[in-house]
Amino acid sequence: METQFPIKRIIDDEGNVVDASYCEQLHGELAKELYYHMKRIRAFDRKAISLQRQGRLGTYAPMEGQEASQVGSALALGQDDWMFPTYRDHGAKLTFGAPMVETYLYWNGRAEGCVPPVGKNIFPPAVPIATQLPHAAGAAWAEMRKGTRNAAIAYFGDGATSEGDFHEGLNFASVLKAPVLFFNQNNRYAISVPIEKQMNSETIAQKAVAYGMPGVRIDGNDCFSVYFEAKKALEDARNGRGPTLIEAVTWRTGAHTTADDPSKYRPEDQGKEIVDPLVRLERFMKKNSCWDEAWIVEIEALIKAEVETAVEEMESYPKANVEDLFDHVFAKMPTQLAEQKESYLAHLKRG
Amino acid sequence: METQFPIKRIIDDEGNVVDASYCEQLHGELAKELYYHMKRIRAFDRKAISLQRQGRLGTYAPMEGQEASQVGSALALGQDDWMFPTYRDHGAKLTFGAPMVETYLYWNGRAEGCVPPVGKNIFPPAVPIATQLPHAAGAAWAEMRKGTRNAAIAYFGDGATSEGDFHEGLNFASVLKAPVLFFNQNNRYAISVPIEKQMNSETIAQKAVAYGMPGVRIDGNDCFSVYFEAKKALEDARNGRGPTLIEAVTWRTGAHTTADDPSKYRPEDQGKEIVDPLVRLERFMKKNSCWDEAWIVEIEALIKAEVETAVEEMESYPKANVEDLFDHVFAKMPTQLAEQKESYLAHLKRG
């Protein structure tokens, strides 16, 4: 199966172009856009970890190492496409248009972090694994029925492939020919469980065979192959050719969450050979003379300021409003609940 | 995929041997054993339908047309193997050793029909679709851990492949290398839903690819290919080579259940070209001079008597015991339940 589903790659670890058919399309503007977003979400991510360590943020799920997968796929989306992320895909969300402050708020236990930005269809992160895949199939089906050319992307990890909802989501989408890109980030671990214990198949891409669906295996640390394969799959989807499963092979550099200690289960030197996706793109850019030091300095400053502002905003955000505990359960509050709210607010007033 | 997973066949519709490699093994004894059991379960089945029509049995799920699949696979089992049937696999159960009377009782709303026969591991029929597949994986895993050479067979239909439990069961078994034969009877309909609406894959066998598991597609109306492929898969399982998925392509001649009306959803001439599996075997037997009219008369009489006795026994079976409503929920009845029982029995006494 590894031969039937080889890892596709456009640039290699050294930043050399290995698939010449893409030469034309790897222009500086695209490289810079990818680089900017990867840099930006990394800054967001590292800041989040440090905030968590200082007790200024709740448990947080870092995504370092997966930037190429998240940015490449998110940039491939159209304005009106639907995104169904997991708890680890804030990189994709930020790239697609979620504001930083709300993303921090999410990790600070605030429902505000699930509110989609105006004009963008971003579903709240799926916490129960794989449950968002049928949602993506449904939302994409709705687009199809409306006759638009919009598609949906569903993010999920290697571990998620073991859940029934993965299977039911892919099966529905394939039967309906719904325009969905099932975008798997195979970071080789589900918390502590390595992929060999998760599945007996050599690849995740081959699981597409079960649904008569194209399965594509790509180097998830090569932002170009992510970007172009995602574009292609989305284009197929828009053209009525149904869903695609992409397996982006990548690596989670850090812990599963800030509450996790990977040294308990990962051999110390595992993954050491993996070239950071930013470094890889940097190498490509340097080799292709689109590396502009001045620009780098500029975006670094920009990003730093953006992250700092977001943190400030998050920290000065109005306290969570107790009424929100009651106000969003139903469109119209049942009397029972209204009484519970009233009596609790009265209780709080009494001090 | 249909080329990658061709339908394997040992005898064709005319009873001619089309896979010469089996010639040696297709001896008269085997043919007669297969024929006897197919004949027997058909008699059981037809009687059940007529009992139901007369109001002497509850809703019943006929299996006519699937006899080769059920008998071939059940005869391939070893004495101590585990069987996990569905509501349609009483043919397999009867062949493996379930008593007729209890099987009729099952369809008359009696839990007695779920009690396994002494010395045989037959799970109660799975009613919620596909839920028995993880059980089979677990029971097979247990055999593996005990160090036996026993395996498990799990029966399920084409519709069952859409459920999450199908996926989770096959994934677990493949990861554990549990000795399971996942035996699919693709009768092309799930109640009224044809397979094209159920899945986008051309075959069910190809779904094995998702689990790095062998997938085999066979003519489910050819009892020989069912028998030998099942044997082979079970042998692989016993030898530590893990599970196999077999897709037996077959046909449900009649209604989904006695409450169903297939004329609502099946084109009238659909399936008309399909040769009855008993006829097919009969043709083979005649061509290979193991058709013995006297023996046929003999088994027909035998079977008729057996069915009649079973019906009589079923109908003279002691009435369902109200105490059984309460007595098997827990090993030791909680006081709350004991009180419910006591008070209900007292109520009944009062008349």
Next chain:
Amino acid sequence: MEMEVKEIQRENTATQLLTIVGAVNDAMKMLLESDESVMILGEDIGKNGGVFRATEGLQEKFGTDRVVDTPLSEAGIIGTSIGLAVNGFKPIAEIQFLGFIYPAYEQIMTHVSRLRMRTMGHYTVPMVIRAPYGAGIRSPEIHSDSTESLFTHMPGIKVVCPSTPYDAKGLLIAAMEDPDPVLMLEPMKSYRAKREEVPVGKYTVEIGKGKRVREGTDVTLIAWGAMMPIVEKAAQQSEKKGISCDIIDLRTLYPIDREIIAESVQKTGRAVIVHEAHLTGGLGNDIISIINDTSFLYLRAPIERVTGFDVPVPFFALEEDFLPTPARVLESIEKAVHF
């Protein structure tokens, strides 16, 4: 004394004689006609018209795009319905039998019911889940569950359960017009039990409102769905013994109409609750709590419950023993009255 309930102006309204299942079918036809965004999804609901024929004729009339035979996959049905609902459609998802809803429990529990709250109202799930429930028609095992309280414990979803054709149509239309998800449990035993004149046009029965179906003074009987004929029979029998029953058909199981319960119990001082679900964890407990909360000082006897026993719904040979009967209800009425 039987009471006639007139909830809408029926003047100038044509009616038709319908069973419950016919009324359900009629409601869906109406909804599909009046709102392009309504869709029906489920197993065998298309060509076959549903195993109970609740969707008979709808695919033919409205096409395979709007009345969709899905794969055999409850989590898939509910999960894709969520995606449809969030993206502009109004799905009515049929679960073939309530006993087969559990594979979708995760989707209902975590997503259908919570999406509005999780997104502070930005994503909502205007969908209806329909499921036949209950024992008493000699179905094969696992087909006869009555587990409404697994859903009433789930904030964010409403649960209704009609006992008449009129209510079935009105509640289903109300459910689909509700901006939030509603589970409608349909008493399969009553599906074709009787016909009733049902208005031809569109009308709704308000969700959250019970209905007094018999006016009485000595004891309040509370039930819903397939238990209504049982309590009505018991009331007739108790009438002969000089006990007058006030009967409430709850109709909505979440949110429960506390006012109608309180009003009745404060009048009678006694209550018998009847449901076919298990005693422990059954809705009867919630109703007892409502009485405790609202009517403590009015109670003249412990509240009685007549329910399915704390055992799995049995094979059908024993289902009549599992189900509440008029005789059991009558005994409890007498116990309450003679306390």
Next chain:
Amino acid sequence: MEMEVKEIQRENTATQLLTIVGAVNDAMKMLLESDESVMILGEDIGKNGGVFRATEGLQEKFGTDRVVDTPLSEAGIIGTSIGLAVNGFKPIAEIQFLGFIYPAYEQIMTHVSRLRMRTMGHYTVPMVIRAPYGAGIRSPEIHSDSTESLFTHMPGIKVVCPSTPYDAKGLLIAAMEDPDPVLMLEPMKSYRAKREEVPVGKYTVEIGKGKRVREGTDVTLIAWGAMMPIVEKAAQQSEKKGISCDIIDLRTLYPIDREIIAESVQKTGRAVIVHEAHLTGGLGNDIISIINDTSFLYLRAPIERVTGFDVPVPFFALEEDFLPTPARVLESIEKAVHF
């Protein structure tokens, strides 16, 4: 007045200072040691020792055959455990958080709980499901459910919920020795809240028995799991106001110890039930019914409930508002007493 409970002879019994999670770990170690057929299955329970470290060190000691990191698949975990249990093994299945048990709901509802009844006792499912539950530790969303009543409504399965290290070990051992399936809910908020001397050897706490943890006369407080410290604080505060509380730690949620409840309420005439699950459909309703059934004439005031609200468990910024607090319990105590 605090009461000391001595349930086993502790003489000659060495003890060790353990937290609840430590006691759970110790119980599993003991079970794995004493019974070859015991196995542990779950996500991240092997090398990682569980996300709460409940299985720390067990895989190392007992091997990957007996302590098994499974695929991420709750239905698979419970479904294969059924197969193991039917075929001679005694699985302890860990569900990482109770909020993630719903994908396995079908397996638990239809098979774990019904197999004995369906086969008239011929196949049984001697297994334990362990799941941390509850809010209050700033977990990400969906990690904090407390939905015990979804399982107590399921005849055929027992539910226990310890609040102390001693009970945690004793109940877990009892659960595994029980011939029927038991769900053990572990209050994650209390996992490491305090240490207690726990006997080194094997002992059991009887399933189905509550425990009086404080003797009082004016009002009965009933709670379990993570709510115990809350009601104890409220009791201390009410003591200062001259109100004496009888506190019952239910410990087993199915079958509930009706005797201890009845006995206490018949003494005090008043009750306050505290749980973090939603009010509607919560176990409080069952307890009110028990009091109604057993102690109607003793009641001097409506029974009070202090519970999580009828809203999905919120994001953690609001979880403290969702959870019962000593102040809310105290108000309800006063309400009951001054009725």
